[in-house]
Amino acid sequence: GQQLNQSPQSMFIQEGEDVSMNCTSSSIFNTWLWYKQDPGEGPVLLIALYKAGELTSNGRLTAQFGITRKDSFLNISASIPSDVGIYFCAGLYGNKLVFGAGTILRVKS
Amino acid sequence: EAGVAQSPRYKIIEKRQSVAFWCNPISGHATLYWYQQILGQGPKLLIQFQNNGVVDDSQLPKDRFSAERLKGVDSTLKIQPAKLEDSAVYLCASSLDRISRSGRAGNIQYFGAGTRLSVL
Numbered sequence: 001g002q003q004l005n006q007s008p009q010s011m012f013i014q015e016g017e018d019v020s021m022n023c024t025s026s027s028i029f030n031t032w033l034w035y036k037q038d039p040g041e042g043p044v045l046l047i048a049l050y051k052a053g054e055l056t057s058n059g060r061l062t063a064q065f066g067i068t069r070k071d072s073f074l075n076i077s078a079s080i081p082s083d084v085g086i087y088f089c090a091g092l093y094g095n096k097l098v099f100g101a102g103t104i105l106r107v108k109s
Numbered sequence: 110e111a112g113v114a115q116s117p118r119y120k121i122i123e124k125r126q127s128v129a130f131w132c133n134p135i136s137g138h139a140t141l142y143w144y145q146q147i148l149g150q151g152p153k154l155l156i157q158f159q160n161n162g163v164v165d166d167s168q169l170p171k172d173r174f175s176a177e178r179l180k181g182v183d184s185t186l187k188i189q190p191a192k193l194e195d196s197a198v199y200l201c202a203s204s205l206d207r208i209s210r211s212g213r214a215g216n217i218q219y220f221g222a223g224t225r226l227s228v229l
Contacts, residue, residue: 033217042200088152097142097218099153100151102149
């Protein structure tokens, strides 16, 4: 089946630093999504990417859909304490959504 | 606009007992999904409905799990009997349409807060 490899597994960074995480797959996806999940909550959509090469921003977040359609990255600039949580990439093929294992982000204030 | 509603938020049962979860999707969303999220992993699809019909239940352990969406709106997921390995968060999600004419926002999935199940 389709699998996504998300890295890093976890990050512990200083407040104000920039963060980068990525997702790769052996399969092609039509859409890449990035979600954030806070403890005790469901995943919340951060950014959706629809075209290969697309670069999209949402506030301090920037994400790109890889040219090969098999990868994506998410950058967070100037991290703040409320950025803590688990970030999931997800690839959408038709109506089927496949998730990575998540990147746990911890921020030192 | 109200989001996806799920209840209960938490449930603790003993193995071999039965349990049911309820989901009410975003109003007007035709497609409803149930996911299982085991600690430390991403959500995994159990079943997908479009309106009141099943689109994909290939990952649903049908010997113990069942789900229905009788009127094409809210849905219930049942486990009977529960096993220890069923301990997980059960997430419900909905999307506007399985295949939208715009091809874009129609198939984006929005999630509820989930039900955390502990099987003892």
